Amino acid sequence: MASNAAVPFWRAAGMTYITYSNICANLVRNCLKEPYKTEALTREKVHFAVSKWVDSKPQKSSMIRIFLDLGFLRCAIRSDTEEE
């Protein structure tokens, strides 16, 4: 158990509660048996195109999040390094 004063480990690592709960949900989905597992993993597909606007202009950056299911943890770490 974390000490009373410190923030939880995931907050200290830079994750929000949303990311934390998504990773936990992913772990739970991976514990299912087939065929429910494949059904549940289809509910994890993420796709959208986001563009940040600076000075009234959209950035042409390739910030397209296209991570599908299991790679969530890997991608969460990857996007943090991309932002630099």
Added chain:
Amino acid sequence: MAMASLRREGRRFAAPLISSQPITAIRSSLIAEEQAPLGIRSISTQVVRNRMKSVKNIQKITKAMKMVAASKLRAIQTRAENSRGLWQPFTALLGDAPSVDAKKNVIVTISSDKGLCGGINSTSVKISKAIHKLTAGPEKETKYVILGEKAKAQLIRDSKKDIELSITELQKNPLNYTQVSVLADDILKNVEYDALRIIFNKFHSVVSFLPTMSTVLSPEVVEREAESGGKLGDLDSYEIEGGETKGEILQNLAEFQFSCVLFNAVLENACSEQGARMSAMDSSSRNAGEMLDRLTLTYNRTRQASITTELIEIISGASALEG
């Protein structure tokens, strides 16, 4: 039989005679044959027939689009209604405070990527602009986060400098919570806010979608409002387990609340989009049907007029030979 072949030949001969004034003849035959000057035969009915064929095709297409929208609506409606249970506990706990005074407002406008869905995107944008005006003031700033192409196209015209993020291609895969929560995470990371105002079309029934605004406050604002009492002031009476402080819990709750509210809003807007598209396509097939009726009447009148003209000519020619 003979009449029909004669008529067909008459039409072929008529074509070069009227080629000198095709446009006026077409217009006159479409509007009213009586207005055409004597001596000019009516234009062939080919033009009207072509128009009827294209209108009929359009009617078929819009009918098919209506059925597609109806089936998509059925699929997504149950999910939207089930997702309402996600944010209701938050409203029970934290209350809904649309009139809260916040320095940094972020307006999240939800719209569709595809068109032909009636007026829902325009109403969303209208309300977003109104709220922008409402929350503007000294030392306050209001920014937009836009989901969907249609709102982006409308807001680019006059609010370009206030746009913070724009997100498209949301509905490529069926909507799920993971996608929306990742999106919410992106918004939270990239945008500073005191209050998030989410504007979407809430789905009440197939014919009624009302634009709605949901407010999510940042934890600091919640603390500030808690001091002034009301629902938020009762938060202190709750016991907190697990060794976390109230501030941490509020922050977790605020993030999760935003994610849930956004998920529900996106689903409801998708439902409203399909419902609006259904009614738009329905009225357009009805209009196409009416247009087809009017064109059929014109076609029959033109056809009968040309038959009568042929008959008159033949009979007068015959009587000229006799007399």
